[in-house]
Amino acid sequence: MARPPLSKERVLRAAVALADDIGIEALSMRKLAQELGVVPMALYKHVTNKDELLDGMVDVIMAQIDPPAVGTDWKSAVRQRILSARQALLRHRWASQVIESRAAPTPAVMDYLDSMIGLFRTGGLSVDLTHHVMHAMGSRILGFSQELFDDSGPANPEEQAAAMSAMAQRYPYITEMAIAASHTDESVVGSGCDDQFEFEFALDILLDGIARLHRAAMAG
Amino acid sequence: MARPPLSKERVLRAAVALADDIGIEALSMRKLAQELGVVPMALYKHVTNKDELLDGMVDVIMAQIDPPAVGTDWKSAVRQRILSARQALLRHRWASQVIESRAAPTPAVMDYLDSMIGLFRTGGLSVDLTHHVMHAMGSRILGFSQELFDDSGPANPEEQAAAMSAMAQRYPYITEMAIAASHTDESVVGSGCDDQFEFEFALDILLDGIARLHRAAMAG
DNA sequence: TTGACAGGTGTACGGCGTACACCTAACGTG
DNA sequence: CACGTTAGGTGTACGCCGTACACCTGTCAA
Numbered sequence: 001m002a003r004p005p006l007s008k009e010r011v012l013r014a015a016v017a018l019a020d021d022i023g024i025e026a027l028s029m030r031k032l033a034q035e036l037g038v039v040p041m042a043l044y045k046h047v048t049n050k051d052e053l054l055d056g057m058v059d060v061i062m063a064q065i066d067p068p069a070v071g072t073d074w075k076s077a078v079r080q081r082i083l084s085a086r087q088a089l090l091r092h093r094w095a096s097q098v099i100e101s102r103a104a105p106t107p108a109v110m111d112y113l114d115s116m117i118g119l120f121r122t123g124g125l126s127v128d129l130t131h132h133v134m135h136a137m138g139s140r141i142l143g144f145s146q147e148l149f150d151d152s153g154p155a156n157p158e159e160q161a162a163a164m165s166a167m168a169q170r171y172p173y174i175t176e177m178a179i180a181a182s183h184t185d186e187s188v189v190g191s192g193c194d195d196q197f198e199f200e201f202a203l204d205i206l207l208d209g210i211a212r213l214h215r216a217a218m219a220g
Numbered sequence: 221m222a223r224p225p226l227s228k229e230r231v232l233r234a235a236v237a238l239a240d241d242i243g244i245e246a247l248s249m250r251k252l253a254q255e256l257g258v259v260p261m262a263l264y265k266h267v268t269n270k271d272e273l274l275d276g277m278v279d280v281i282m283a284q285i286d287p288p289a290v291g292t293d294w295k296s297a298v299r300q301r302i303l304s305a306r307q308a309l310l311r312h313r314w315a316s317q318v319i320e321s322r323a324a325p326t327p328a329v330m331d332y333l334d335s336m337i338g339l340f341r342t343g344g345l346s347v348d349l350t351h352h353v354m355h356a357m358g359s360r361i362l363g364f365s366q367e368l369f370d371d372s373g374p375a376n377p378e379e380q381a382a383a384m385s386a387m388a389q390r391y392p393y394i395t396e397m398a399i400a401a402s403h404t405d406e407s408v409v410g411s412g413c414d415d416q417f418e419f420e421f422a423l424d425i426l427l428d429g430i431a432r433l434h435r436a437a438m439a440g
Numbered sequence: 441t442t443g444a445c446a447g448g449t450g451t452a453c454g455g456c457g458t459a460c461a462c463c464t465a466a467c468g469t470g
Numbered sequence: 471c472a473c474g475t476t477a478g479g480t481g482t483a484c485g486c487c488g489t490a491c492a493c494c495t496g497t498c499a500a
Contacts (some may be wrong), residue, residue: 005478025321028456040481041458050457055251101245110391117393127400134397136422137356146368171330173337177354180347193351202426204355205433209425225447248487262448270488385491 006038008046012056016092019057024094029053032146054098055070061095062108064088068115074123075207082137086199123212133210226258229268232276235313239277244314249273274318275326283317284308288335294343295427302338302357306419318419345434353430 008145014036019027033040047053059112069077086171089095099109113134120130168175230395234256239247249270253260267273286304309315318331333354340350388395401413
C-alpha cells in the first residue's frame with residue numbers, strides 16, 4: 001500500500017478536506033501530516049509555512065467559482081457570479097474567515113475582484129460608480145452569509161420552553177422575529193429561514209439601488 | 221509601586237489595549253499577564269479561559285456603541301446607531317474578526333441586535349420585512365469595513381513603477397479604479413478613497429431600498 | 441482564634457509551528 | 471558505469487501556547 005508522492009496540489013486538497021472535517025481552528029500542520037501519512041516536516045517541502053498553506057487553501061476554493069457568464073446584462077452576470085461564489089464559500093464554512101483574516105488577498109482573490117469590477121465596467125457603469133458599488137457590496141461580493149442561530153436544541157422540552165421564555169424576556173424583538181420566521185416557513189426542521197432567499201433579497205436591494213443610480217447618472 | 225489588584229474589568233481593558241497594540245493574533249494569556257505584572261495563571265481567577273476573555277473583550281467594544289437615538293424616524297436612528305458601531309469597530313480593528321469567529325454571539329451582541337430590530341419594528345416595519353432587512357444589512361449592521369489595499373509602499377520609485385505596471389497588466393480593472401480614486405481624492409497621501417463616504421453610500425443604498433419596499437408594502 | 445475564601449504563584453503537560461541536520465532514492469552527465 | 475546533484479521524506483529540538491493542579495498568603499467574619 002505505497003503512498004503516492006506528495007505535491008502542493010495534494011497537500012492543499014487534503015488541507016481543505018481536513019478543515020471541512022475538523023474545523024479551521026483545529027487544523028494543524030501535524031494533523032494534516034498525519035492525515036497524509038507523513039511526518040509533519042515533510043509538508044514544508046511543499047508549502048513554506050502555515051500561512052502559505054492557508055493562502056493555498058483559499059485559492060482552491062476560489063477556483064470553484066464559476067467564470068462570469070458572457071452575453072448577458074451586467075446585472076445578471078454579477079448576480080450569477082456572486083451566487084456561485086456564495087455556493088463555494090458555503091461548501092467550506094471556514095473560507096470567509098480565512099480570506100478576511102489574511103493580511104493580503106491572494107492573487108486568486110484579486111483575479112476574482114478584478115473580473116467582478118470588469119463586469120460592472122463593461123456593463124457601462126462609470127469608474128466612480130463601480131468603485132462605490134464594490135464598497136456597497138462589501139463582503140457580499142464574496143458570498144458571505146452568516147448564521148446567527150445554531151438552532152442546536154438537544155435539550156428536553158421543559159428546558160427548551162424555559163430557555164425560550166427567558167429568551168423572549170431578554171430579547172423580545174429577536175424572539176418575535178424568530179417565531180414569525182418559523183411559522184412562515186413550511187418546513188418543520190431547520191432555522192425557519194430560507195438563507196438563500198434572504199441572501200438574494202439583500203443582493204437585489206443592492207443591485208436595484210445600483211441600477212437606479214446608474215440610470216439616474218445616464219439620464220442626468 | 222504597588223500594583224492595584226486585578227479584576228475582570230481591568231483584565232479585559234488591558235486585553236483590549238494589548239490587542240490594539242500587538243494585534244489579536246499575537247495576544248496571548250502570557251503576554252497579557254506580563255503586561256499586568258502578574259503570572260499567567262493569575263488571569264484564570266478572573267476569566268475561565270481564553271475564549272471567555274475574547275468574549276469579554278467583545279463586550280467592552282459593544283459597550284462603546286451609542287444607545288439608539290429617541291424621537292427620530294427609524295431610518296435616522298438606524299443610521300446613527302450603525303455609524304456608531306462602525307466607529308467602535310474601527311477603533312479596534314480586530315473586533316469584527318473576533319465577533320465573527322466566536323461560536324455564539326455574546327449577550328452584548330444579542331442586545332445590540334435586539335435593539336436594532338426594535339428600531340425597525342417600532343418604526344412600523346413588519347416582522348417579515350424587518351427579518352429580510354436584518355439579513356440585507358448583514359455584516360454592515362456591525363459596522364464592518366474592509367480595506368483592500370494596504371498602500372504600504374516603502375520601495376524605491378522604480379520598483380514601485382514596475383509593480384504598478386505589473387499590476388495594471390494583471391488586474392486592469394482594479395488598477396483603473398485605484399487610479400481614478402487617487403485622482404479624485406484631494407489629499408495626496410492615503411488610500412485615495414474616503415472610507416466613511418463609501419460606507420455611508422452603501423448603507424444608504426440599502427436603507428433607501430428598504431424604505432422603498434416599506435412604502436410599497438404600506439400602499440399595497 | 442480560627443477557618444474560609446479570594447486571589448496570586450510555580451510547576452508541569454501536551455500541542456503547536458518550524459529551524460536544522462540528516463538520510464535516501466532517482467537521475468542527468470562524464 | 472560511476473558520481474555529484476537534487477527532490478523529497480525523516481528525526482530531533484526549541485520556544486511558544488493554553489491551562490490543570492497544588493500551593494501559598496493575606497483578609498475578614500464568626
